[in-house]
Structures are given as structure tokens and as C-alpha cells.
Amino acid sequence: MQPSTPPEPSALGTLVFIMWGAIVWGLQLTAVYVGHTWLCALRAPAVTIDVLMAALTALAIVATLPILGAPALSARLAGLRNGDPDTRHLTVIACVIAALSLIAALWTGATAVFLQACALAR
Amino acid sequence: VSGKPAYELPNPEPRPAGEEDELLRVWATPRGWRIVTAVNNTVVGIAYLGIAFLFFLMAGVLGLLIRTQLAVPGNDFLSQGLYNQVFTVHGTTMMFLFAVPAVEALGVMLLPQMLAARDLPFPRLSAFAIWAYVIGGLVFFSTIFYDLAPDGGWFMYTPLTLKEFSPGDNADFWLLGIGFIEISAIAGAVEIVVGALKTRPPGMSLAKMPIFAWAMLIFAAMIIFAFPAVILGTMLLEIERSFGWPFFTAAKGGDPLLWQHLFWFFGHPEVYIIFLPAAGLVSMIVSTMARRPLIGHDLIVVALIGTGFFSFGLWVHHMFTTGIPSLSLAFFSAASMAVAIPSGIQVFSWIATIAASEERFRITAPSLFVLGFLFIFTMGGLTGIMVALVPVDFQVHDTYFVVAHFHYVLIGGMVFPLFATFYYWTPMVSRNMLSEPIARWVFGLMFAGFHIAFFPMHLTGLLGMPRRVWTYPGDIGWDALNMISTIGAYIFAAGVLLFAVDLVRRFRPAFGGIGGQSNPWGAGTLEWLPSDVYSTRSIPLVTSREPLWDQPDLAREVVRGHHFLPNAPTGERETIVTSPIEGRPQYVIRMPGPGFAHVIAAVFTAACFLLLTIKLVTVAVLCGVVAVGACLVWTWSLDKGPDKGAVAIGGGISLPTYMTGPASHAWWAMIVLILVGASLYLSYVFSYLYLWIVSPEVWPPRGSPSLPDPGWALAVAVLAMASAGATLLAGRLLPKPGGRSYAVLALLALAAVCLAGAVALNLWSHWQSGVRPTENAYGAMVYMAVVLDGQAAAAVVVLLAVAIARHATGRLDRERRVGFENAALLCAYTVAQMLFGLLLVHGFPRVVG
Numbered sequence: 001m002q003p004s005t006p007p008e009p010s011a012l013g014t015l016v017f018i019m020w021g022a023i024v025w026g027l028q029l030t031a032v033y034v035g036h037t038w039l040c041a042l043r044a045p046a047v048t049i050d051v052l053m054a055a056l057t058a059l060a061i062v063a064t065l066p067i068l069g070a071p072a073l074s075a076r077l078a079g080l081r082n083g084d085p086d087t088r089h090l091t092v093i094a095c096v097i098a099a100l101s102l103i104a105a106l107w108t109g110a111t112a113v114f115l116q117a118c119a120l121a122r
Numbered sequence: 123v124s125g126k127p128a129y130e131l132p133n134p135e136p137r138p139a140g141e142e143d144e145l146l147r148v149w150a151t152p153r154g155w156r157i158v159t160a161v162n163n164t165v166v167g168i169a170y171l172g173i174a175f176l177f178f179l180m181a182g183v184l185g186l187l188i189r190t191q192l193a194v195p196g197n198d199f200l201s202q203g204l205y206n207q208v209f210t211v212h213g214t215t216m217m218f219l220f221a222v223p224a225v226e227a228l229g230v231m232l233l234p235q236m237l238a239a240r241d242l243p244f245p246r247l248s249a250f251a252i253w254a255y256v257i258g259g260l261v262f263f264s265t266i267f268y269d270l271a272p273d274g275g276w277f278m279y280t281p282l283t284l285k286e287f288s289p290g291d292n293a294d295f296w297l298l299g300i301g302f303i304e305i306s307a308i309a310g311a312v313e314i315v316v317g318a319l320k321t322r323p324p325g326m327s328l329a330k331m332p333i334f335a336w337a338m339l340i341f342a343a344m345i346i347f348a349f350p351a352v353i354l355g356t357m358l359l360e361i362e363r364s365f366g367w368p369f370f371t372a373a374k375g376g377d378p379l380l381w382q383h384l385f386w387f388f389g390h391p392e393v394y395i396i397f398l399p400a401a402g403l404v405s406m407i408v409s410t411m412a413r414r415p416l417i418g419h420d421l422i423v424v425a426l427i428g429t430g431f432f433s434f435g436l437w438v439h440h441m442f443t444t445g446i447p448s449l450s451l452a453f454f455s456a457a458s459m460a461v462a463i464p465s466g467i468q469v470f471s472w473i474a475t476i477a478a479s480e481e482r483f484r485i486t487a488p489s490l491f492v493l494g495f496l497f498i499f500t501m502g503g504l505t506g507i508m509v510a511l512v513p514v515d516f517q518v519h520d521t522y523f524v525v526a527h528f529h530y531v532l533i534g535g536m537v538f539p540l541f542a543t544f545y546y547w548t549p550m551v552s553r554n555m556l557s558e559p560i561a562r563w564v565f566g567l568m569f570a571g572f573h574i575a576f577f578p579m580h581l582t583g584l585l586g587m588p589r590r591v592w593t594y595p596g597d598i599g600w601d602a603l604n605m606i607s608t609i610g611a612y613i614f615a616a617g618v619l620l621f622a623v624d625l626v627r628r629f630r631p632a633f634g635g636i637g638g639q640s641n642p643w644g645a646g647t648l649e650w651l652p653s654d655v656y657s658t659r660s661i662p663l664v665t666s667r668e669p670l671w672d673q674p675d676l677a678r679e680v681v682r683g684h685h686f687l688p689n690a691p692t693g694e695r696e697t698i699v700t701s702p703i704e705g706r707p708q709y710v711i712r713m714p715g716p717g718f719a720h721v722i723a724a725v726f727t728a729a730c731f732l733l734l735t736i737k738l739v740t741v742a743v744l745c746g747v748v749a750v751g752a753c754l755v756w757t758w759s760l761d762k763g764p765d766k767g768a769v770a771i772g773g774g775i776s777l778p779t780y781m782t783g784p785a786s787h788a789w790w791a792m793i794v795l796i797l798v799g800a801s802l803y804l805s806y807v808f809s810y811l812y813l814w815i816v817s818p819e820v821w822p823p824r825g826s827p828s829l830p831d832p833g834w835a836l837a838v839a840v841l842a843m844a845s846a847g848a849t850l851l852a853g854r855l856l857p858k859p860g861g862r863s864y865a866v867l868a869l870l871a872l873a874a875v876c877l878a879g880a881v882a883l884n885l886w887s888h889w890q891s892g893v894r895p896t897e898n899a900y901g902a903m904v905y906m907a908v909v910l911d912g913q914a915a916a917a918v919v920v921l922l923a924v925a926i927a928r929h930a931t932g933r934l935d936r937e938r939r940v941g942f943e944n945a946a947l948l949c950a951y952t953v954a955q956m957l958f959g960l961l962l963v964h965g966f967p968r969v970v971g
Binding site for chain 1: 319327328329330420421423424427428431432434435438445446447448449450452453455456457459460463464701702703704706811815818
């Protein structure tokens, strides 16, 4: 309980580590929605929009994988101490959120494969 | 007889006599009419919850009026106009005046107890929030009695609510009244975020935090990011109604759908804002009744975070029938279905915990309501998946099927857990528990009444009955189902009435001085420690998630003062501030006691908003000035400085009684406020780009005068950066305690003048170029950027003026500088926002034009 040792993990680093997957998913959704709406407004060719969707989805997968593939390393990069029981809990939380977000990103991105992007569904 | 604890007691020796009396003196609750000045979380929390419940009852009566009108076809019990007002006020009150405030009230009341803090870090802010809410809410609700109530639905869709189609003041009451109450909600959210992260007891790391605290943290974070969107929406709509800036008028390049985007970007997360804390409460109750820790604790945290995040990606599913591109439909449909996964995780975790109970799961009043919640919410979730499917949504949109769905989700997901909460936590704040036999009747009537009322609405919806109709013809198969729904509503109301009677009969508040049951459910969390007006006698060292289960002697040790801060070393109200991740003691915060400043500020802020509604502008401005004055008086007493030195709290730990920089709770609060400001501004950026996509023809160079010369933008940027630079330099030149520096005074004044000048110059640059806000949506958006910059700059100028006054009077120096740091932070943010705005407003049209 002595405040001097060891150093407290970074608050921002820990919060970003826990929510990394969800942040990536949020950015993907925003980019997909904004990008697709913009390109439709500019009457861009359908293939451009499909490529954008695929690229953003691939990017989201790549960004999420480090948390799932190397959670201990990611935790250490975020400033958490490996081996600490609290870190273990936070790492489990971060990994499951990343896995859920990966599913959400794939699920969202998959829509581009099946649909005509700019057709108005009235 | 207990053994030696597995940890070292921070204060093992017997405590000196008189220490507890000192705590009682410092934390005494004001008596008589002075109770209005109270700021204790127990007093404020109970009053907050009581008022929220009152709004629930009043809005419930409106619900009964609606059901009475619809009981038979062709009914004229209510006129069409009054019916429109009744359903609008019913929905608005339930969402804005009951659900969110009730949850915030629970946060204010329960969080400090669960965290064994003496209070949340900004008690006067909580008290301000409740007064603002009570006055604003009651005035808003009373409009139903004199035909001034809004009648455009709780979502206030444009163009129906534009001046042209809603010419009276009714819509303005919604816009200004609800806008004001949203400010109150944000004040509560700031308190909860900082409280959950900074006032946990020593040893309670983030991983050991109770699930309810996690839920409240996510709830408050969601408010921070969701509410600004609707605040911007209400600003835009009120400005259009009052001054004719055409944000939503299609003929001038605006778009009515912009309102729907802004409203639902708030409105959908709002559902989860209400549900997540309720889920947190359920988790706590399930664990206690099962006499074991939650199964899948970490997964529940995942579910709370996941649900909070995903809820921001679903808003477009309220707009499926508005004619948006098919791809948008598809991925918002996908996201809407995906949110079922985290919700499902929680449900399965609760079921697993119930199934794995030690002995049998105890069937008590709280358990009954929890089981009722599980059943009803799951059914609501299933119909939620149905309406997430685009073809189903097309079919049932704006029918009673949707009314049934959201009542299953909201009543199941919030009202039943709230009643479970009433029964479960009443012993913490009342001398008597509520009656268990009556509770079974209450539950039975509410559960049966609910299904009888709302299940048939699925069928009336599928049979094509639209929402919001005030009556219907009698020969199309809706009669019997509507009559059944009405009977069910009255049965449900009978259950609520029975509860209210029991509450009046048995609830006897014991503001902190608990005289009733001590931990009657055998729970494991800290709110069940013996407490008084000062909360717990000493602040416990926590070593697990369920300290009362894992530290069996904890209650006795705490009462004897063997844990941290068993006294009031500065002679003032204090609690321990800990680090956000590991819960290490950082410093002792000195908190304010009872006072009038926040009450006056709340009353006159409410008066200002409400008088504006009825166009009494001069009186409204005077009230606004009084409110600002009261806030300044309030601010003046803050930032007490390091004069009390360090104090020993036990365990060999000596903590400072003052803190600056990122460790300070005030710094955290300002960061949270800046996030609110940034969310508001991002909503504006979205609106700007959205209107450009919809109506590029009104953007320059084709549809509006040419942009001002780039030199104007450059001059604005230079002035803004000069302001930030002057503030930064003033911070570095602050003298030692007792010193005065004219350079600091001059720099602070220069910073204020430069910032105000930057806003004025930006305004003039657009005006001289010929752009007018009433001309088209582009002009309106350009001037809206100036309005947003202006309000942020005005706040900075006021804070800088306070800093100047404090330095001139010897209250701001190198060590005593928390207030100044907050002004500097807000100044830096405002300058960043202005620079971004310059890029958008001066740069973007050049790029795309």
C-alpha cells in the first residue's frame, strides 16, 4: 500500500487497452458509414465502394489482432504489469472485447459483399 | 471471536475519544428548512430518487389517460390536441425526467456507499443537478395543465416541430426545458465518472470494483458522448424556430432528417444508458441472493463495455424507412443484431449464477423483480432482433408492435430492476424494510398487468394499428385487444399504487444514521458496512471484490476506526482520493459543506431557461446574470490551497490535502467536460458535412457568397493561438505563495482579449463576405460554428477573469493553482476547436468547391 512502489499503470493506457477492440470497431463503422455515404453522393463506381469496405474491414482485423494474438505484450505496451492478478482480469476483458469487436467488424463489413451499395431502399 | 486478519490494519490501536463526535459535527445534516442547503449524498440521493419516482407516478397517470382514451373505438374522453400533448409529455417525462435521473440518483446515493467514500468528489454539483432537475422538470410537466405542453412526440421530429407547423410556445418548452435538464444529467455524469475513478477505497483496483460501479462508469461515459448530440439538435431547432436559421428547412438547403440523426444518435444509446445501470443493479442482487460471486464477472464487464460501445452504432435503425442507401440499412441492421451478443452474455451469466447458488437461490421481493426483469427483458430483446431486420421493420414501423417492443425493453429492463432496487437497498437508507408479503402482491400485479397491457399490442401492431392515433374505428379487429391492454394497464397501476402505499407506510429515511437492518441480505459489498452521516467510521482497506464475504471482521474493524482516515484531521469534510487503476491513496480531498450558492444558481438558471421559453427576454437575462453570479460565489470558495499540509490516514501513510495537475480530481472533471464539449462539436461537424452532402448546391461558390479571404482565417488563428500562448506563459510566471505578478495579470487579460477578439473577428469575416445565417443552410452552419466557439470562449473568459481576481487577491500562485489549470485546459481546448473550425468552415468549401 505504500504509494512509492511500484509505479501506477497509466490510466489512459489501461482504458485504451481494455477498449481497443471496441474503438477499432467504432472507427471502422464510422469510416464505412461516412465513406460509403460520401462516395454514393459523388456517384462513385460501385467497385470503388466495395474496395473501400473490404479495405476498412481488413484494416479493422489487422488492428484488432495484436490484442488477441499477443495480449501480454499489448498489456505491457499499455503500461500494465504482467503477472499481476488485476492485469490478468483486465487482459481477459480486453481480449473478449477485441474478439467481439472482430465479429462485429466482419459482420458489418460482410454486408458490402451482398448488396448494391447506393441503391435506395424505399 | 475473530482471528488475526490476513492484512495489517492501518490503524490497529484504539482510537481517541471524541473522534467520532468530531466526524458527526463536521458531517451534520442541516435541520428544518435548511435541509435545502444539504449536499450529502444520502440526502441528495434520496431526494433525487424520490422526485424521479414522483415523475414516474405522474407520467404513469398520463399513460392511464392514454389507455382510457384507447379502451374503446371512437372515444372522445380526450380531445385530439390534448391526446397529442398527453402522449408527448408521457414519453418525455418517462425518458428525461424519470429514467435517466432515477439512475443518476442511484449513482449519487449508492456509489459513495459501495466505494466507502465519505461522499462523491463534487457534492455541490450533485446538489445543483437535483435542484435544476426538480425546478425544470416540474415546470415542464405542469405545462400539460394549461395547454402549453409540447405535442410533437417525445422525439419532436421536424418539420412538424418547425414554427410553420407548431406555431405556439409548446415545442419551445420541450426544447429549452429538456435542454436544461440535459445539462443537469451531464453534471451528474461528471460527478459519477470522477467519483468511480478517483474515490474508491484503498486497495480497490479497477478489477475489484463492484459491477454497479462499472455500469455507472459506462453509463456516465455514454451520457458524455450521447447527450451532446441532442443538445446540439435542440440548439439548432430552437435557433431555427426563434431566428429562422434554416437547418431543417429543405427549401433552403436544410434537411428534416438531420434532426432524426442527431436525436437518435442520442436516443438509441439512451435506451442502454437506462438499461446498463439496471443491469449492474441486477448483477449485485443476483450475486447476493445466490450467496456467491457472479459467474463470469469479467464477461459481464465485457458485456457492459461492449453494449455501451455498440449502442452508438445502431441509431440508423430508427430511420430504416426514411429512404437511405441499402448498404447503410444492411450494416446498421447487422450492428443492431450484434448488440444482442453482449446483452445475451449478461443474461446467461445471471442464469448461471442463479443455477449455481450456494444452497437455493433465495426468493425474496428483490429476487422476484429480478426474475420478472429477466423474463420481460428477454422477450423485449427477441422482438428487438425482429425489428432489427429491415423487412420486418418496414412492416411494423410506427405501429403498436414497436410500442410493445420498447415497453418490454424499458419497463422490463429498467422499471423492474428499479423496483428490485427499492426493495433491496431500502434497508440501507430507511429504518424499516418494505413489507415482504405486500411486495409479492406488488410484483404479481405489476407482472401480470404488464403482460396483459403490452403483449396484445404486438398483435394490434401486426393488425396494422398505427402509433400515436388518438382513436380508431370500431370494425377492424382492434377493439378487444385495446380493451385488454387498458385493463392490463390498470392492473399494473394497482401494483404501483400498492407499492406507493407501502412506501408511505414503512419508509422512514435515516439520512446516513442507519437505525434499521444491518446487511439484512448478507451481501458482500461495502454499502452494507455500518454507517452514519459521515458514511463509514473509517475507510476500509479492500482486498477482494466482495470484502464483507472475504474479510469477515471488516465491519467491526471499520466501526472501531482501525482502517483509513478514522477522523477529520483538517476539521472539514474529507475523503481519500485514490489512483484510477490500482486504487492507491493519493491525497485527501477537502469537500464543501451545506450552502446556498448552488441552490441559487440552479433556481435562477432554471428561471432563465423557462422565461426565455415564454419570450420574457429581459427578465431571463437578469436571472442568467444572477445564476452566473451565484456560480462565481460557488467557484470562489473552491481551490482551498495547500495550507493544511499533509495528514496521516493510517498504515504509515501521510497524504497531502491539496493536489494539482493530472492527479487532481478537478483536472479529471475538466477533462470530462472537455470531452462533452468535443462531442458537441463533433456533432456539429457531422451536421455540417451531412447538410453539405444533402444540399451541395447552397455551398459556395455556387449557392452562397464567396468565402472570406484566407487572411481573415489566418488572423483569427493567430489571435486564438496568442490566447493559448499567453495562458501558458502566465502559468509559468506564477509567483511563489504570497507574491504578486503584474505580468501574470497582464497575460491573463491578454489571453481573454485575444480569445474574445478571435471569435469577433471570425464573425465579422463572414458578415463582411455577405453570408447571412437566414439565407440558407450553409449560412446557418457557418454562424453556428461561431456560436459554438463563442460559448466556449465565453466560459474561458469568465474563468480567466476569476483567475485574475484570485491572483490579485492572493489566491492564485505557483502552488495554489487548480482553478487556473482548469482555465488553461479549457482555453487550450477552445483554441483547438476554433482552429479545427477554421479548417472546416474556411477550408473545406475551397477543397470541394
